[in-house]
Amino acid sequence: xxxxxxxxxxxxxxxxxxxxxxxxxxxxxxxxxxxxxxxxxxxxxxxxxxxxxxxxxxxxxxxxxxxxxxxxxxxxxxxxxxxxxxxxxxxxxxxxxxxxxxxxxxxxxxxxxxxxxxxxxxxxxxxxxxxxxxxxxxxxxxxxxxxxxxxxxxxxxxxxxxxxxxxxxxxxxxxxxxxxxxxxxxxxxxxxxxxxxxxxxxxxxxxxxxxxxxxxxxxxxxxxxxxxxxxxxxxxxxxxxxxxxxxxxxxxxxxx
Numbered sequence: 001x002x003x004x005x006x007x008x009x010x011x012x013x014x015x016x017x018x019x020x021x022x023x024x025x026x027x028x029x030x031x032x033x034x035x036x037x038x039x040x041x042x043x044x045x046x047x048x049x050x051x052x053x054x055x056x057x058x059x060x061x062x063x064x065x066x067x068x069x070x071x072x073x074x075x076x077x078x079x080x081x082x083x084x085x086x087x088x089x090x091x092x093x094x095x096x097x098x099x100x101x102x103x104x105x106x107x108x109x110x111x112x113x114x115x116x117x118x119x120x121x122x123x124x125x126x127x128x129x130x131x132x133x134x135x136x137x138x139x140x141x142x143x144x145x146x147x148x149x150x151x152x153x154x155x156x157x158x159x160x161x162x163x164x165x166x167x168x169x170x171x172x173x174x175x176x177x178x179x180x181x182x183x184x185x186x187x188x189x190x191x192x193x194x195x196x197x198x199x200x201x202x203x204x205x206x207x208x209x210x211x212x213x214x215x216x217x218x219x220x221x222x223x224x225x226x227x228x229x230x231x232x233x234x235x236x237x238x239x240x241x242x243x244x245x246x247x248x249x250x251x252x253x254x255x256x
Contacts, residue, residue, distance in 0.1 A: 003036035005106055005156070006085030010075040011093030012042040015051055017202060020129055022055040024096035024200075030103040037061045038079050039093070043069040048093075073168035080162050089156040094202050096129070097154065101198035105156045108194040117157040117182050117191045122199035132203060135246075140191045142183040142231075146224055148248040151179040151191075153199040161186070172219035180227040217249065224251055 007025065011018065025037055039056065041049040043066045056063050070078060080088055089105060091097060101120070108118055119140075124132040138150040145151065155175070165181040168174045183191060221238040228234045238253040 003085045004034040005087040005089055005102060006036040006038060006083035007089045007091055007102065008076060008079035008083060009037065009039040009091045009093055010042060010072055010079065011039060011044060011048050011052065013044045013046045013048060014093040015044070015046045015048045017094040018048060018051055018055060020096045021091070021093055024099070025061070026059065027099045028097065028102050029100050030106065032060065035102060036083060036085050038064065038083055040064045040066060040075045040079050042066050042071070042075045071170065073170050073174040077167040080167065086159055087156055088159060088162060089154055091154065094204065095153070096200045098198045098200070101154050104196055104198055105154060105194065109156065112192060114189055115192045116161050116186055118194050119151045119153065119155045120194040120196055120198040122153050122201050123197050125200050125202050127202065127204040129200070129202070134197060137193060139193050141188055145179060145183055146228065147252065148244065148250050149173070149176040149179065153201060157182065171223055172216055173223060176220060177223040180223060184227060184231040220249070221251060224253065228253065
C-alpha cells in the first residue's frame with residue numbers, strides 16, 4: 001500500500017533527545033500502513049546515527065545517513081524527494097509528537113479538503129521534556145505572516161505545494177521562508193491552523209532560533225522583503241520591531 005503521509009525527520013547532533021523522538025513516532029495512533037517515516041542523519045558527529053540505527057531496529061523507519069552535511073534545508077529537501085506520501089509532515093529530531101499528532105493532522109486535512117498546508121498548536125518543553133508553556137498561535141493570515149512567523153508545528157502540506165515553490169531554500173529561517181513562499185501561491189483559505197496541541201518543541205542550548213539573534217533578525221527581514229516584492233510587488237525596508245506579549249518576534253516594514 002502506498003503511504004498517504006510521509007514524516008520527514010532531520011537529525012544533526014541530537015543524540016541526547018532521540019530516544020524520546022523515536023518513541024513518539026512509534027507510539028503514533030495512525031494506521032501504520034498509510035505512514036512512511038524517513039529519518040535523515042545530517043552527518044552528525046555525536047553518535048546520533050549509531051543510536052538511531054539501534055532505536056529504529058525492528059521498525060519500518062527508513063534511516064538515511066548523509067555523506068556530507070547538507071544543512072537543514074538540504075536534508076528536508078532530500079527527505080521529501082525520496083518520500084512517496086501525498087502529504088508531507090515535518091518533525092525536527094530534537095522534538096517529539098503527541099501520540100495522536102499524525103492521525104489528527106490527516107483527519108483535519110480530510111475535514112477541510114480545500115486546505116493544502118496546515119499547522120497545529122504546540123507546547124514548549126525543556127531539555128528533559130518538562131512542560132514550559134503552550135503556544136496557541138494564530139489562525140492563518142498572510143497579512144499577519146508578513147510581520148511574524150505564525151506557522152507552528154506540526155506542519156503538514158500536500159506534495160504539490162513543495163513542488164510548486166521549489167522546496168526549502170538555503171536561508172537561516174528556512175521554515176518561515178517556506179511558509180511565506182507557500183502563501184504566495186495559496187490563498188488564506190488554503191493554509192489553516194489545526195487548533196490542537198500536537199507537537200512538543202524542545203528548548204535547549206543549541207536551538208537555532210534562539211542563537212545568533214542579530215543574524216536571525218537580519219535574515220528574517222530579508223525573506224519578508226523578498227516575499228513582499230514577489231507577491232505584492234512592493235519595494236520595502238523591513239526591520240525587527242519588538243517582541244510581542246506572546247513572545248513572537250514582530251517585524252515591520254515601510255515602502256521605499
